[in-house]
Amino acid sequence: MWAKxxxxxxxxxxxxxxxxxxxPNGPAIAIxxxxxxxxWTNKYLTDGFLPMATIDSFRYVTKPRAVAEALAxxxxxxxxxxxFRIHDFDEWNPSAKxxxxxxxxxxxxxxxxxxxxxxxA
Numbered sequence: 046m047w048a049k050x051x052x053x054x055x056x057x058x059x060x061x062x063x064x065x066x067x068x069p070n071g072p073a074i075a076i077x078x079x080x081x082x083x084x085w086t087n088k089y090l091t092d093g094f095l096p097m098a099t100i101d102s103f104r105y106v107t108k109p110r111a112v113a114e115a116l117a118x119x120x121x122x123x124x125x126x127x128x129f130r131i132h133d134f135d136e137w138n139p140s141a142k143x144x145x146x147x148x149x150x151x152x153x154x155x156x157x158x159x160x161x162x163x164x165x166a
Contacts, residue, residue, distance in 0.1 A: 048087045063119035078112045090141035093134025
């Protein structure tokens with residue numbers, strides 16, 4: 046599964062807002078953490094939800110919960126019951142349901158193509 050990032054994130058005001066709350070190299074850490082969060086939610090088909098236990102286990106930064114809080118302060122994440130959700134995830138990414146259906150359709154299409162190609166039903 047691919048995660049798409051808008052190149053405007055590099056100069057997005059929300060990154061500038063989160064950066065100082067994170068500390069030295071804050072904007073770079075904010076961008077990296079956001080990208081990791083997006084990749085994780087895509088990999089596990091959580092529709093943009095990051096459980097607190099997952100945030101706490103992110104080994105990419107020293108204080109992952111503090112970084113998540115900074116991203117929430119800036120509006121890149123939303124604090125929700127049990128963790129965080131990527132803001133507007135569903136506007137820019139397919140849902141887990143859509144991905145699962147696409148994968149199912151692909152399996153059926155490939156199975157049918159193989160069956161037609163080699164003469165097996």
